Amino acid sequence: MEQNILLQLSHISKRFKTDLALKDISMSLHPGEVLGFLGPSGAGKTTTIKIITGQLRQTSGEARILGTDSTNIDASIYEKIGVVSDNSGIYEKMTVWQNLVMFAQIWGVSNARVEEVLRQVGLGEHRKKQAGKLSKGQTQRLVLARAVLHKPKILFLDEPTSGLDPATAVEIHKMLLDLKAEGMAIFLTTHNMEEATKLCDSVALLHQGEIVEFGSPQELCLKYNTNKRYRVLLDGKEEVVLEQTSENVDMIADWMRRNQVQRIHSCEPTLESVFLQVTGKALSA
Amino acid sequence: MGNTMGNMNKLFAVARIKWICISRNASVMLGPILVVGMVLMYKVLYGSMVGGELPPILTGVILSLGISMNICMDGFMMVGMAIAEEKEKHTLRVLMTSSITGGQYFVGSILFPFVLTVAVNFVVLLISQVSMEYVSMPAFFLVSVTASLISCVLGMVVGICASNQMNASLIAYPLLMVFMMIPILGNLSETLRKVSGFLFTGVLTEMTNCFANETRYMVKPLDVAVLAGELVISVLVFLILYKKNGYEKD
Ligand SMILES: Nc1ncnc2c1ncn2[C@@H]1O[C@H](COP(=O)(O)OP(=O)(O)O)[C@@H](O)[C@H]1O
Ligand SMILES: [Mg+2]
Numbered sequence: 001m002e003q004n005i006l007l008q009l010s011h012i013s014k015r016f017k018t019d020l021a022l023k024d025i026s027m028s029l030h031p032g033e034v035l036g037f038l039g040p041s042g043a044g045k046t047t048t049i050k051i052i053t054g055q056l057r058q059t060s061g062e063a064r065i066l067g068t069d070s071t072n073i074d075a076s077i078y079e080k081i082g083v084v085s086d087n088s089g090i091y092e093k094m095t096v097w098q099n100l101v102m103f104a105q106i107w108g109v110s111n112a113r114v115e116e117v118l119r120q121v122g123l124g125e126h127r128k129k130q131a132g133k134l135s136k137g138q139t140q141r142l143v144l145a146r147a148v149l150h151k152p153k154i155l156f157l158d159e160p161t162s163g164l165d166p167a168t169a170v171e172i173h174k175m176l177l178d179l180k181a182e183g184m185a186i187f188l189t190t191h192n193m194e195e196a197t198k199l200c201d202s203v204a205l206l207h208q209g210e211i212v213e214f215g216s217p218q219e220l221c222l223k224y225n226t227n228k229r230y231r232v233l234l235d236g237k238e239e240v241v242l243e244q245t246s247e248n249v250d251m252i253a254d255w256m257r258r259n260q261v262q263r264i265h266s267c268e269p270t271l272e273s274v275f276l277q278v279t280g281k282a283l284s285a
Numbered sequence: 286m287g288n289t290m291g292n293m294n295k296l297f298a299v300a301r302i303k304w305i306c307i308s309r310n311a312s313v314m315l316g317p318i319l320v321v322g323m324v325l326m327y328k329v330l331y332g333s334m335v336g337g338e339l340p341p342i343l344t345g346v347i348l349s350l351g352i353s354m355n356i357c358m359d360g361f362m363m364v365g366m367a368i369a370e371e372k373e374k375h376t377l378r379v380l381m382t383s384s385i386t387g388g389q390y391f392v393g394s395i396l397f398p399f400v401l402t403v404a405v406n407f408v409v410l411l412i413s414q415v416s417m418e419y420v421s422m423p424a425f426f427l428v429s430v431t432a433s434l435i436s437c438v439l440g441m442v443v444g445i446c447a448s449n450q451m452n453a454s455l456i457a458y459p460l461l462m463v464f465m466m467i468p469i470l471g472n473l474s475e476t477l478r479k480v481s482g483f484l485f486t487g488v489l490t491e492m493t494n495c496f497a498n499e500t501r502y503m504v505k506p507l508d509v510a511v512l513a514g515e516l517v518i519s520v521l522v523f524l525i526l527y528k529k530n531g532y533e534k535d
Binding site: 050053055056074075076077078079083085087088089090091092093094098102103105106107108146 | 291294295297298301302305306309374375376378379381382383384385386535
């Protein structure tokens with residue numbers, strides 16, 4: 001096995017009774033990489049994370065995490081990875097500080113590190129606050145702080161910004177980019193294509209338990225940029241969308257020569273439209 | 286060595302978490318307070334009714350009431366509710382994905398309720414004012430410790446079956462009816478007294494009845510069999526349920 005592969009899934013499938021929730025999932029994760037599983041609700045994102053982190057057994061295929069087969073992992077694996085599930089809770093009756101210190105004790109982490117993480121997530125002034133009184137965004141930051149307290153090699157995040165308002169989501173994104181800059185590998189799931197585009201080095205589009213596309217967000221968008229189009233705003237406040245044909249190119253050139261173009265954009269696809277094109281289904285469905 | 290230290294730290298972290306959660310949960314902390322309060326109240330009430338020293342039979346009733354209530358309220362209610370609360374608030378999975386083993390969670394969960402149950406049993410014995418001359422402390426300690434342990438293991442069973450605090454109390458209810466009420470009602474009915482002899486709480490209250498009646502307590506083979514048998518059965522039930530789905534079903 002390659003030394004610098006943290007995580008390797010080969011032909012993973014998962015069947016719930018008769019329901020095939022995952023079909024032939026293969027992928028790998030490297031140090032410092034942010035990998036996203038992008039798909040609508042029910043696509044199999046949570047199931048994938050649960051299998052990799054040993055909370056669920058796959059029906060077939062092999063998952064290796066930090067060199068160990070996921071069916072053989074025991075509790076000690078969690079000293080090296082951080083897991084934020086889609087509903088990770090906090091101890092509401094404890095203070096923010098206590099919430100972190102309990103886990104610091106579990107991982108043998110110093111109070112200085114707790115202090116550092118607390119400041120990093122911007123909850124320094126709230127350390128004495130009862131955790132149950134935090135806002136939704138603050139709670140999620142506390143959950144993240146807890147998950148990285150022991151400097152895990154891989155951080156798993158199941159829809160980390162789902163249910164948060166856009167401004168709070170942006171704060172979380174900033175935190176994740178900081179962690180990435182520190183060299184932490186992140187495996188995240190999302191149904192938000194903007195989040196995937198912004199954070200991920202590579203994205204797997206997951207549809208009904210299958211990876212239907214894989215690549216960097218930019219690669220994917222360019223790959224599906226088959227019929228190029230341009231959105232042009234003219235002086236007369238008229239906006240037109242034109243396909244790449246020789247007449248249209250001449251027309252645009254003509255407008256430009258006459259300085260009639262206010263604004264011009266190429267309409268390359270977003271991950272959203274790539275997903276729609278590949279699966280025939282919208283992400284937000 | 287470092288590993289052993291780390292494992293102890295994990296266990297104590299769980300115990301610390303449980304301590305904070307339980308001690309701040311008014312509805313379960315009411316249990317031991319209620320027990321001590323009731324024993325005191327009955328002492329005073331009956332005392333004023335009979336005017337002075339209580340007859341042994343009444344002391345026996347008060348003792349079996351206090352002890353069976355304590356074993357059940359502190360043991361399976363406290364342990365079970367605390368696990369149910371963790372499921373409700375989605376913190377159990379967080380713990381189980383933070384390198385806590387099933388065993389550490391087990392011991393950490395019952396540590397505080399277990400110590401509390403044993404301690405309150407002693408308090409109840411002391412404030413009941415049985416004549417210490419007839420109290421066999423080593424026997425009381427052993428039986429009380431075993432009974433408290435069984436009740437904590439049953440608490441783990443309640444916790445494993447429950448998905449929230451509401452149905453934890455529903456699941457604990459039949460256990461309460463059997464293990465708490467039968468020894469108490471055994472004071473009134475001969476049939477129930479016989480049944481009570483087969484319950485771990487009954488073994489303990491039979492012993493305290495002996496203390497109250499000022500007769501020497503003799504350990505009977507049946508008592509040992511009941512205590513050992515029910516400990517083994519409750520551990521087995523726990524293990525079977527744990528092997529099936531862990532602490533929390535997916
Ligand atoms: N424990 C389970 N039992 C039966 N079916 C399940 C279970 N967990 C998930 N599923 C099914 O597997 C599919 C994928 O679910 P999930 O991984 O939760 O999707 P996502 O996280 O992408 O929303 C869904 O069809 C869901 O109904
Ligand atoms: Mg999900």
